[in-house]
Amino acid sequence: MQASTEQLLNTISQMPQPELETFIEQVLKLRAQRQAPSLSAPESELLLKINQGIPAELQHRFNELIAKRQAITLTQVEHAELIQLGNHIEQLDAERIEHLAALAKLRQRSLTELMQDLGIQPPACV
Secondary structure (H helix, E strand, O other): OOOOHHHHHHHHHOOOHHHHHHHHHHHHHHHHHHHOOOOOHHHHHHHHHHOOOOOHHHHHHHHHHHHHHHOOOOOHHHHHHHHHHHHHHHHHHHHHHHHHHHHHHHHOOOHHHHHHHHOOOOOOOO
16 A cells, blocks of 8 residues: 555654654665665765764754743753764764765865865855
8 A cells, every 4th residue: 555645744743752763764774775776885875974963852842942042031051952963963073074074085185176076066155
């Protein structure tokens, strides 16, 4: 039995967040396999890690705290949480760069060339 796109989206929209994250990872893996079946297993694994991104809940809370800081309504406890979340996001970004560097080495390309190949823009603040 095949479900329509609308039925699939309706079902997906009702998933709890952790289940949704797992589902998204599986879909990304499936898409990577379909788009580039000639990729080696290490390349596929690195691309999955590179494309993983920041978890939605983490990004949402970080954005909430940034908005409170801009509105000057951030408490000391929230400020500490904001610093902790910022450090965690920086760690995730550093891991992503490590995966990009490993993929660049595997493909014998510079990091800049690989990022251009993948359409990844460096952060504006760098």
